[in-house]
Amino acid sequence: MKWHQAEMGVVFHYDLHVFDGLVYGQGDNRINPVEDYNIFNPEHLDTDQWIRSAKAGGAKFAVITATHETGFGLWxxxxxxxxxxxxxxxxGKGDIVRDFVNSCRKYGVMPGIYVGIRWNSLLGIHNFKVEGSGEFAHNRQQWYKRFCENMVTELCTRYGELFMIWFDGGASDPNGLGPDVEPIVSKYQPNCLFYHNANRADLRWGGSESGTVGYPCWSSxxxxxxHSNATEDKNEHTRLLVHGDPNGKYWVPAMADSPLRGYNGRHEWFWEPGDDxxxxxxxxDLMDMYEKSVGRNATLMIGLTPNPDGVLPEGDVKRLQEWGNEINRRFGTPLAKVSGEKKSLxxxxxEKQLVNYYMIQEDVTFGERIRDYRIEAKVDGKWQTICKGSSVGHKRIESFKPVETDAIRLVVNECLDTPVVINFSVYYSEG
Structure with missing residues (x-):
């Protein structure tokens, strides 16, 4: 429920290579250790500015890369x-994770921690595997597992209650190359979302880094x-990530993610020179992303990029504020709303007025009961169907051609049980 109700969050990517003056290259970064770690020098670090900016954009939670592909720890x-x-x-006394968590609590944003252990260029870890063979490699693999488990224990016990622990690329299989981190998170952070290893994922990647998901998007x-091997059909697996399964046995809702800096052919999870x-x-583009993620029953995560000075660039801050303002302008005040437990609302x-958006929200503590619906508007005394849909879940937002009407209704054609609609509302926006 915390995941659904948050609707939007951010992830801050920060690491040694932000300071090298070069364009980030993931392949090289996974292989080549940073020669001089003392290039790390954010003289004007301001995590308050990070979190204020994220909150202005609509974020309810924020995640920080405590460690990424270099293996360097920000605590x-x-x-x-x-x-x-x-x-x-x-x-040598800085603790950016501490500063970050303190800023989150100061501004009422839920803190999360991202732990990258799949790659470590300093230690020569590639896809969880240590280099070498024989007893040497076996012993080092076991040591790396314990090393990761001990880092996760530190992060789970020093910073209070966390919203999420996110293992980038997963934490692998504890019976294989990966550490056994899930019991650590469960013990020390029982209310924390866990994403993910070979046994458990409390949410799922939505199939792309476009910040959108397909429709329908079921939480089951x-x-x-x-990231299961239960199906060998890669196309089917991708389809399930994007759309979910209305008959699925497990609740694994979708995440839509994208960097804020993804325009003009860019796709920047880390700050890069010359692109401000x-x-x-x-x-x-951001509003389209919002409507095709939050408006399709997914939670949206946006990547933000602090620069070498330790702050978000001015243009990024301005765009986040504009985004939050536009979300509020468009969807903050409905023309009217109703709720109820029945098949028609x-x-x-x-009076007659223009309408061009609707929003539906189910109480998903009862599951996703609505399976097929239509939206009708009363025009010249007759009901006309203007939209049709299937998945609703926590939130469904859809735009349609403006219609002048004084009555709109939701009609549920198919449902598993009586729909529990906590919000059916309509809007008009010229944006």
Whole structure:
């Protein structure tokens, strides 16, 4: 329920290579260790600015890359010596994870932590696997598992209650190359979302990094973990990630993710030099993304990129504020709304007026009961169908050609049980 109700969140990517003056190359970054870790020097670090900006855009939660592909840790680790203790910045006493969590709590945003263990260029870890063979490699593989488990224990026990622990690329299979991290998270963070390993995923990737999901998008899924080998058909697996399964046995709702800097052919999870004025998505693109993620029963995660000074660039901050304002302008105040537990709900407007959006929300504590519906408008005394749909879930938003009417109704054609609609509302927006 926390995942659904949040609707929007952000993930901040920060690592050593932000400071090298080069365009980020993931393949090279996974292979080549950073020569001088003392390039890490965010002189004007301001995590308050990060979180204020995220909240202005509509984010209810925020996640930080405590460690990524370099293996460098953004906290005072007693387990991983390759961390902020090793640098000259703040005399080796900085703790960006601590600053980040404190800022989240200050501004009422739920904090989460991202742990990248699939790759570690310093230690030569590739897709969880250590280099070498024989007893040497076996012993080092077991050591790396314990190393990861101990880092996760630190992160789960030092920063209070967390919204999410996100293992980038998964945490693999604890019976194979991966560490056994799920019991650690369950023990120390019992209310925390876990994403993901070979046994458990509390949410699923929506199949692309476009910030959108397909429609319909069901929260139910056939397996308790999203990156499963249960089907060898890759096309079928992708279809399930995008759309879910209305008859699935498990509740694994969708995540839609995208970097804010994804325009003009860019796709930047980390800050890159020279792109401050051309990589940020225009507002219209972001609103389209919102309607095709939050408006399709997914939770949207946007990647934000602090720069070498330790702040979000001014243009990114401005666009987030514009986005939050536009979401509120478009959907903050409905023309009218109703709720109820029945198959048909009618909105009566005080007079004829233009309408071009509707929103439906089910109480998903009862599951996704609605399976097929239509939206009708009363025009010249007759009901006309203007939209049809299937999946609703936590939130369904759809635009349609403006219609002048004084009554709109939701008619549920198929349902598993009596629909529990907590919000059926209509809007008009010229945007």
């Amino acid at each position: 005072q680790s007693d387990v991983n010596p390759y961390c902020l203790k090793a640098v000259k910045w703040r005399d 899924f056939p397996y308790p973990f999203s 004025d051309r990589a940020v998505y225009p507002l219209d 009618t909105i009566k407007l005080p």
